[in-house]
Amino acid sequence: MTDTNAELVAVFKALADANRLKIIGLLARQPYSVEQLAALLNLKPPTVSHHLAKLSEVGLVGAKAEGYYSMYYLEESALKKTRLLFSKQDLSAAVADMDMDAYDRKVVKDYSLANGRLKTLPAQRKKLDAILRYVVKSFDPGRRYGEKEVNDILGRFNNDTATLRRELVGSGLMRREGGGGDYWRVET
C-alpha cells in the first residue's frame, strides 16, 4: 500500500530470478561487461541487458563506460538500504493504514437483510464478536440505558434480544450495574 511496500516489492521482484541472482553474485566479486556476463551465464546479450536494466531500476547495479564496454558493478548501498527496509517493524508499519475493519464489515454484510436487520446470530465466536462490535455502536458511550431501552435498541437488529444483551455484556463491550440496574457501553 505505502511507498515502503512498493519499493520492497520492486527490489524483491528484481531479485526473484535465478539468472539475476547469479549476476549479483558475479558482480559482488568484480565488475563485468554485458558480453562477459552473457558468456558466463550462457545467455544472449539482449537477455542480460534486460536483467541488468531491472537490477539497475532498483539501484542494485550501476554501470561505467570503459572503452567499447560498459562495465556493470554492484551497488552495495542499495543492498544495505533494502536490508533496513526489510524489518518486522517496517513491514508492519507499511500496512498500518490498512482498513482493519474490513472483516467485521464483511460479516455484518453477510448476516444482514436488506432492511438492516440480522438474519440470524452467528454461531461462531469470531463472527458473533464482529456482529457485537457493530451492534454496540448504536449505544452512546457515557450514557445509561434501562433494560427496556436496551431491548428496544437491540430489537431493531434481531428478535433474540436476550442473547444479544447477554453476549454484549459477556464480551465486555457493555456493563451492567448490580442486579437489575442500568447498562452502559464501555469506552474503548
Added chain:
Amino acid sequence: MTDTNAELVAVFKALADANRLKIIGLLARQPYSVEQLAALLNLKPPTVSHHLAKLSEVGLVGAKAEGYYSMYYLEESALKKTRLLFSKQDLSAAVADMDMDAYDRKVVKDYSLANGRLKTLPAQRKKLDAILRYVVKSFDPGRRYGEKEVNDILGRFNNDTATLRRELVGSGLMRREGGGGDYWRVET
C-alpha cells in the same frame, strides 16, 4: 544453479508480490485466519490460500489449527534469516559459486578476500588447479586476448600475473599462439 541458489530464488519469489508483503505485514502484528486476511486484502480465500502456501513453502509463515479456523502466524526466525542475506558477502557466497563443484568452491573461498581477489596462490598442485579453473572463467571461450589484456584480467585476481599466466598455459586451460602471439581459452 546450486540448491542454495534455488532456495534463495524461492524466498525472493515468495516476497516479490504486493499482497504477500501485506500479509507479512499483517501477520507481524497478530495471527489471522485465511478468511480474515481475505476480507482485509479484498481477495477471495483461495487466492489468500495460494499466497500463504508460497510463504509457507519457504518457511516464512506457519499455521496452527484453532477451532474451525487455522490461524497463520509469522515465522520471525525465517524473517531474520532472510534479512541477513542482504550483504555483499552472503549473496556472493550463496550465488557466485555458479557451476563450480564443492571442492573448487572451498578452495576458492579459502583463498579469496572479501573483494574477490586472491590472498596468495596455493603451493599445492591440486589447490592451484582449482584456482586456475576458477580464474579461467573470466575469459570468453572463442575469443583471443593480447598479453596485456590477459595481464589486466589476471591482475584483478592477484598481482602475480606472470605465474597465473604461465600456470594457465601449463595446465592446458589456455593456449598461446607461437612466440609472442595471442592467448585463448581452451574449450572444455
Added chain:
DNA sequence: AAATCAATTAGATAATCATCTAATTAAATA
C-alpha cells in the same frame, strides 16, 4: 568520415503466475 563493435531496443513467443469460480476435503459441533 568510415568502419567496427558492444549495448540496447523492438517485436515475437512461450512460460509463469495472480486471480477467480466451482468442487472437494477436513475439521468441529450438534
Added chain:
DNA sequence: TATTTAATTAGATGATTATCTAATTGATTT
C-alpha cells in the same frame, strides 16, 4: 452420524515476463 463451515485443490483466464532474433543506437578506433 449428519451438518456446518473454513480451507484447500482443480481448472480456467488474463497479465506479466524471460528469452530469443533482428534491427538500431552509440561510442571508439582507424
